[in-house]
Amino acid sequence: MARFNFYLREKSKDKETPILLFISFNGKRLKYSIEKSIHPKFWNEDKQLARVVKDFPLAKIFNEDLENIKAEAKKALAGLERDLTRYPSTQELKSKIDSVLNKGVVPENESNDSVPTFLELFKRFIKESEDGTRLATTGKRFDRGTIQKYNTVYVTLQRFSEKFFLSFDTIGKDFYSKFTGYLNREISKTVNGSKEIIKPSYTVNTVGKYIQVIKTFMAYATENGYNSNLYFQSKQFKAHNTPGFSIYLNEDEINQIYELDLSKTPHLERVRDLFIVGCWTGLRFSDFTAIKPENVKGEFLEIKTFKTGEKVIIPIHPIIYSIMAKYEGQYPNSLPPAISNQKMNAYLKEIAKQVDCLKESVEVERIKGGFKTTTRQNKWELVTTHTARRSFATNVYKSGFPAISLMKITGHRTEKSFLLYIKVTPEENAKLLLDHWRKSVLKVG
Numbered sequence: 001m002a003r004f005n006f007y008l009r010e011k012s013k014d015k016e017t018p019i020l021l022f023i024s025f026n027g028k029r030l031k032y033s034i035e036k037s038i039h040p041k042f043w044n045e046d047k048q049l050a051r052v053v054k055d056f057p058l059a060k061i062f063n064e065d066l067e068n069i070k071a072e073a074k075k076a077l078a079g080l081e082r083d084l085t086r087y088p089s090t091q092e093l094k095s096k097i098d099s100v101l102n103k104g105v106v107p108e109n110e111s112n113d114s115v116p117t118f119l120e121l122f123k124r125f126i127k128e129s130e131d132g133t134r135l136a137t138t139g140k141r142f143d144r145g146t147i148q149k150y151n152t153v154y155v156t157l158q159r160f161s162e163k164f165f166l167s168f169d170t171i172g173k174d175f176y177s178k179f180t181g182y183l184n185r186e187i188s189k190t191v192n193g194s195k196e197i198i199k200p201s202y203t204v205n206t207v208g209k210y211i212q213v214i215k216t217f218m219a220y221a222t223e224n225g226y227n228s229n230l231y232f233q234s235k236q237f238k239a240h241n242t243p244g245f246s247i248y249l250n251e252d253e254i255n256q257i258y259e260l261d262l263s264k265t266p267h268l269e270r271v272r273d274l275f276i277v278g279c280w281t282g283l284r285f286s287d288f289t290a291i292k293p294e295n296v297k298g299e300f301l302e303i304k305t306f307k308t309g310e311k312v313i314i315p316i317h318p319i320i321y322s323i324m325a326k327y328e329g330q331y332p333n334s335l336p337p338a339i340s341n342q343k344m345n346a347y348l349k350e351i352a353k354q355v356d357c358l359k360e361s362v363e364v365e366r367i368k369g370g371f372k373t374t375t376r377q378n379k380w381e382l383v384t385t386h387t388a389r390r391s392f393a394t395n396v397y398k399s400g401f402p403a404i405s406l407m408k409i410t411g412h413r414t415e416k417s418f419l420l421y422i423k424v425t426p427e428e429n430a431k432l433l434l435d436h437w438r439k440s441v442l443k444v445g
Helices: 059-084 090-100 118-131 144-160 173-184 204-223 251-258 266-279 318-327 341-352 385-398 403-410 415-421 426-444
Strands: 003-008 017-025 028-038 187-191 194-199 300-304 311-315 361-368 371-378
Touching: 003 059, 017 059, 028 059, 028 090, 059 090, 118 144, 118 204, 144 173, 144 204, 173 204, 251 266, 251 385, 266 318, 266 341, 266 385, 311 403, 341 385, 385 403, 385 415, 403 415
Parallel strands: none
Antiparallel strands: 003 017, 017 028, 187 194, 300 311, 361 371
16 A cells, blocks of 8 residues: 655754655655745644644645645556556656646756755855846846845844744745834843844835845746745735935035045045045946046046946036046046945044034934834934935036936936935925026016
């Protein structure tokens, strides 16, 4: 009599492990991978099924799948015995089960026993993104920031999997609700009477970035034949993105930063000058720190942006000419050398703190932990490398320069994304319209 039993490949593992179907018949034994995995803590070895517990909400559906697989395997063996009028070989039985379960072609050099778990495939997804096997939609390799983001999400999912069974089948409504709740919640412990934060509560945009990475990974898993669960494509599996709070510097504030005497701190002086280049070009950090001599074409900078691959042409502002003259002969591009974004942001706060008008406090609104919070911070505390790009776009827009023409310089592809990007108050917009009307009346007169 044939026997059909489910076993875990590694029942002592502290992470997902594949489930194998062992079939014994006529003295033969077939070890068959069913392409399903489970964490041992959710497995009932006696019943050879998943434990129906709160932390594994899809256990009943998971068990139904196991029972269906076993039933199909039994039918396959009985059908072969009938058709062949003998017991089949293990290879014949394996091929028949593959056929009835509609298994795809297994990649070359990869056996059915090596089907990766959710987290194992996520690790491969990161490696392929890092080594250039997988490329961005622009055809370029992924930058270090993207790889770091993928690794951060992976580590967070590892921790989350201690509470929630992760597999391709469980990435559904319940996962979305619990995972976003986990990200929104601050986790802390008390050490020697002091509160120690293990994981902070995240802003709505940070949560959205985590979800977007998971959506990208699930698409990768689907395209490579490892996933058939398409819930991640539904409207309920949304990566929220709201306009985050940020500041811009007006021309007077930029000039006050530029006029600071930083000669006694050359490292801050170089950072300040590079930041000013960003303020008068509107380039992203990755671009204004990578300007080469060949990008200077007469009175213009011609650069193919790193992020989007868009070619932008920007007139060189008089202040940039002054900075280039200052560093001429010291560096090939006549500009200060780049340092890391993180280090530059730290130095920028040291610099901005020295400007009196940036010591005023501003109201900061954020959605964090699922709740809207309002705090007050000094303006200098909010200055980052990206402030330069926002300042350029906002100041040029407020000067009356056409938005569509400005988008060609900033590299924005849609007016919607551009208008969300600039920092103009309703009062400032109203003043722009009033100035426009006044000019129109003068022309008519």
